Amino acid sequence: MLKKFDSRYRINYNNSDYTGKLSIPDLGSYVLDNSGLHSEIMGVNIRTIIKKNYTWVISGLHFEIGDLPTINSFIDIHTKLSSYTPISIQRDFFVTSDGKKVADISSDWLIINAETRQPVFLTDVYPAVANVISEDERVVSKYKHLRFNFAGCKPVSTFKIAYSDIDINKHMYSMKYLEKTLNRIDIDFFKNNNIRRIDANYLSEMLYNQDVDVFMKEIDNCYQFEMQIDGKPMYRAEIEFEKIK
């Protein structure tokens, strides 16, 4: 069984933001693609397990960001599974460009029943999981559990989930959450600051046509975001940044 997996991607013209550097949601899409390819080799790819009425969903993400490469650079992604519990698994990614750190990323995953959308025991679907854990390498920190209190606050924006937000899991694509929170920050921020850390908690699935309220707070060198549907928290994220000197 192939415990580790590497893939290389070119930063295409449309993968940058206006500054010419790799956009962070696109970085996230590349690591998720790398993860999909690795899971395929392992025989537990989303398109395989969906036939047995199961699917993977992401419950948390943690990004530690170095230097974001520019258009036409190549990125190398190394991935492996670091640990698991009866219902979740941690997958780490080490992303470099020309040998320099782009980002270390950890992701937490659950398997859910595709019909009931409830979590199932990982070993029911993937009995061999213990055999694919790599313990011989560095582990990326797990995502931070975020607890915010936006009681009494007004949303900074409300959006309706659209066709382009929905992935093959028929819910909002994880990187769309990130895109929509970054869009709440003024555009000049991205030329004057580097984002250094992101922690994201995916609490509940969000579906087509739902109306989502976005709450936002700036504390020191962090932005905190929460998405709610009918007052219920669905997603939280904390974004730490550093001013470019």
Place this chain on the structure above:
Amino acid sequence: MLKKFDSRYRINYNNSDYTGKLSIPDLGSYVLDNSGLHSEIMGVNIRTIIKKNYTWVISGLHFEIGDLPTINSFIDIHTKLSSYTPISIQRDFFVTSDGKKVADISSDWLIINAETRQPVFLTDVYPAVANVISEDERVVSKYKHLRFNFAGCKPVSTFKIAYSDIDINKHMYSMKYLEKTLNRIDIDFFKNNNIRRIDANYLSEMLYNQDVDVFMKEIDNCYQFEMQIDGKPMYRAEIEFEKIK
């Protein structure tokens, strides 16, 4: 001088819509990337001419769509310049997957002054243009000039242009126009219909934070869209579809 250029791309996990087939805006991003790579070899890439204070902008697009491939398929893109006028150039793309037609696409481009945003004579920036036109191959039809009358109509939606909509040209990325119009169609449309033709007219640049009104009409087997800012038409598109039998 390299008159023709080919590149190959894998359809990554995030390049499909919820049906698992290549999303049309992502197809558009791949052909634009292929065009960027070809222009680089020609020495007139956007990142080269911007240093002389010029940039490329798209004025029209025409898609004739065959079968959209699924995740993990490869697409091959063949491109060449088909014709030019004193201020515009037509670039064609032939996209196939496993030898089968994905789409034939034509695109019309202007060079503008990056400061004044006004068109300039193509030959002022690219004197050798006549030498790179390929006349020995089939030409894709030019985009249709669209004339709609939405006077007295109410917009079907209004959106504010966000950070994630803006490209290195510091205006709304051409494929975002397409994404935002497709989002006005009900999601079930995409499993019951195939889009066969798209014509798009880019009339004026749209900028960060501008409020855009979207107008929409369904006529026979076509959707017609117009985007307006303060009542001024900025973009028009016509999308022709065919019911899946």
